[in-house]
Amino acid sequence: MRSALLLNASYEPLMVISWQKAVTLFFMGKVEVIEEYDQDIRSVSIVIKAPAVVRLLRYVKRRTVRPALSRVNVFARDNFECQYCGAKLQSKIATIDHVIPKSRGGTTCWTNVVTCCMKCNRKKGGKTPKEANMPLRKKPKEPHWLPVLTFRMNGNVPKLWQNFINLK
Ligand SMILES: [Zn+2]
Structure with missing residues (x-):
């Protein structure tokens, strides 16, 4: 059976819980059901x-949990899509691209790393997006909640959750 997404009263996603837990919370009067x-x-x-x-x-x-800057979290933030060509990738074949290459002083931080397919990574090489004429599809940002949550769902986030977990 499937999991449920638990939102704070502010509609901010908190965690994934089992459906049993969701039902229990509901009968305890702690939650309302938003989607079923x-x-x-x-x-x-x-x-x-x-x-x-x-x-x-x-x-x-x-407490504010800052998501770890890990490969899977970057992939999850980027929805497992190459940020240059938009190809949907599996974590096995996805690569991390430094937007400003390390060789040019680019650092490893949320705003300078993106999910990239091997082809685009090779094509871009040591260039900036501008030099390579490969614009980013969106500007990379630090995610506000743990993207690893979507990773646990293997990138298959239930449709009913999607309104609630769009990353900023
Ligand atoms: Zn690509």
Whole structure:
């Protein structure tokens, strides 16, 4: 059975939880169901739809967790797409490109690394996007929440979640 996305009262995604946990929170009166799967859950007395997205009724403060700058997190931030040609990639064949090449003083930071296919990486080489005439599809930014969450879903984020987890 599928997982549910838990949102804060502010609609900010917090974590992925099991559907059982989502149902429990719902019956405890802690969350409201925002989206549900087209899939029934039966217990002795009731039938409900499996929750896909639930929202806490009371806001919880959380410590800000800064996502680690790792390969998979960069891929997840970029939705597993080459930031130059848009090709959809699997993590096995995706590469990391330094927008401003390291050889030119570019650093390894969220705003200077992007997901890149091997072909584009080879083509771009030691050039800047401008020099290579390869504009970025979007400006790389530090993500605001753990993109590794989408990675755990193997990049297959349920459609019903997508409104809630667009990365900034
Ligand atoms: Zn590419």
